Amino acid sequence: MDSPTYGKIQQTSDRHAPEVSKQTGFPSAATHYMEMPIDLHKELAIHKDATFYIRVDGDQWKQHRIFHNDVLIVDRSLQSRFGDLGLVVQDGEFKAMRIGFGEEEEYVLWGIITYIIHYAR
Amino acid sequence: MIAMVDCNSFYASCEQVFRPDLWGKPVVVLSNNDGCVIAANKEAKQLTHIPMFEAVYKIKHILEKNKVTFFSSNYTLYGEMSQRVMNILGTFSPNVEVYSIDEAFLDVDGMAHLDLRAYGFRIKEKIFRYTGLPVGVGIAPTKVLAKLANRLAKKQEGHDQVYIMDTEEKRLAALQWAKIGDIWGIGRNHVRRLNAIGIYKAIDFVKLPLAWVRKEMTVVGERLWRELRGEPCLEFTTVPKPKKAIGTAKSFGQKLPDLERIEEACAYYISEVAEVLRAQKSCATYVQVFIVTNYHSKVDKQYSKSKTVKMPIPTNDTFALISEARKALHHIYKPGYRYKKVGVNLTGIIPQEYVQGNLFQQLPETSKKELIRTFDRLNIKFGKSSVASGMIGTRIEEWELIKRERSPRYTTQWRELLKIGRSG
Numbered sequence A: 001m002d003s004p005t006y007g008k009i010q011q012t013s014d015r016h017a018p019e020v021s022k023q024t025g026f027p028s029a030a031t032h033y034m035e036m037p038i039d040l041h042k043e044l045a046i047h048k049d050a051t052f053y054i055r056v057d058g059d060q061w062k063q064h065r066i067f068h069n070d071v072l073i074v075d076r077s078l079q080s081r082f083g084d085l086g087l088v089v090q091d092g093e094f095k096a097m098r099i100g101f102g103e104e105e106e107y108v109l110w111g112i113i114t115y116i117i118h119y120a121r
Numbered sequence B: 001m002i003a004m005v006d007c008n009s010f011y012a013s014c015e016q017v018f019r020p021d022l023w024g025k026p027v028v029v030l031s032n033n034d035g036c037v038i039a040a041n042k043e044a045k046q047l048t049h050i051p052m053f054e055a056v057y058k059i060k061h062i063l064e065k066n067k068v069t070f071f072s073s074n075y076t077l078y079g080e081m082s083q084r085v086m087n088i089l090g091t092f093s094p095n096v097e098v099y100s101i102d103e104a105f106l107d108v109d110g111m112a113h114l115d116l117r118a119y120g121f122r123i124k125e126k127i128f129r130y131t132g133l134p135v136g137v138g139i140a141p142t143k144v145l146a147k148l149a150n151r152l153a154k155k156q157e158g159h160d161q162v163y164i165m166d167t168e169e170k171r172l173a174a175l176q177w178a179k180i181g182d183i184w185g186i187g188r189n190h191v192r193r194l195n196a197i198g199i200y201k202a203i204d205f206v207k208l209p210l211a212w213v214r215k216e217m218t219v220v221g222e223r224l225w226r227e228l229r230g231e232p233c234l235e236f237t238t239v240p241k242p243k244k245a246i247g248t249a250k251s252f253g254q255k256l257p258d259l260e261r262i263e264e265a266c267a268y269y270i271s272e273v274a275e276v277l278r279a280q281k282s283c284a285t286y287v288q289v290f291i292v293t294n295y296h297s298k299v300d301k302q303y304s305k306s307k308t309v310k311m312p313i314p315t316n317d318t319f320a321l322i323s324e325a326r327k328a329l330h331h332i333y334k335p336g337y338r339y340k341k342v343g344v345n346l347t348g349i350i351p352q353e354y355v356q357g358n359l360f361q362q363l364p365e366t367s368k369k370e371l372i373r374t375f376d377r378l379n380i381k382f383g384k385s386s387v388a389s390g391m392i393g394t395r396i397e398e399w400e401l402i403k404r405e406r407s408p409r410y411t412t413q414w415r416e417l418l419k420i421g422r423s424g
């Protein structure tokens, strides 16, 4: 929205120039090797718009190595493959199950479990 | 061609994604402080006796009798889910105009080589697969027609939520089907005026002479008239307009008559809207404060008043805004009433870089700016209003919506993740 009543003054933007040595005027050697630190969300949530984190209460899925208080990373964008660990809905309830086993039961696939975050301490 | 994508009962659908026990069941969402029904899903709407925008305490018995599940609005969740939908739409067209939290226009002009119906279905299916949210898709030559095509996709049987208005016959059939009030942009007043001269259907409206439309409905009506005839007039704006006003008003959980408590609530709302202001890098020139008594009550005396004050310099500083708002509040507050609601509005919103200090008023010094920025960061990290200006007091819970029925912020708070298994 333009507002003619206020004179436009540009604020100086935060300086984001690479660090330059005050003595020599040359950039520090490390500057060229700077990278962003690892971001787990970026690494583990491949399809970020389809990924949800879900916490598990209880040990009822320990046969799938899913334990109490684990956090599941669930990707809804993936097509299921035989043997995938699926988060499914059965009778209005969430359930973890191996896709392709026990197919006689009816279920709706909610998403594919891609990682299980387990607190090891 | 233009596509209009609109989520079905968006708020209720967001809740249902995480609650499979509610799939296929009636769900309504209530406004802040559980005031009124603001959204209902298809199943709830079929119980036609749920009046929208009705105060919930008046219809609680209806909701309970029909086993309707109700939620307080969870804008954090809805906003994050909306962002996902818009990101996905970005994979379908380079030009996406986000029209509201659950609607967007897509420029589909480069897609003429595609089978548009298949394209519409791909949009619908991808959004559902990624997010669990159902959408309808309408594709037509203009925005107003795309909006109408979207309505057809949802309301007429057999389209399966996707409707492509790609022929003249289909356009005419749609105009024949649509009531004048169904047309996007035609408000209640115009419906009344048009009905008065015997115009009920959209098809009758487009047959009116342009001169009449221009004279009676101004250039706005003319654009609608042209768009309905298939002539694009509304431009495509992919850059969101900066908000011209930002405000918030909420009811108190219980009626709170005393000034001190109203002051605290007011300060709290200011801190909320100032946060929005800083997030969009703008400043407010005016702050308006208003107070209202409970107009639902038949026994209480009624009073309402508002006051607008000009800020010494346009600002987004929470502390400066609170102090001016407080003066305004003192001006309008009268003891002896049972106030139900206090609200604040910031207007005269201008980009932050346009703000100039004047001789008498210094721009906020950097340290204070730093402080405010930290304050915003902490609020993002720990959830809204965990950090607040001293004046806000410790009784935030009283006005911070009645959160009893609010669902967890499943997608933004690590401590509120969806829990499944034993408890689920």
Ligand SMILES: [Mg+2]
Binding pocket: B006, B007, B008, B009, B010, B102
């Ligand atoms: Mg909608």
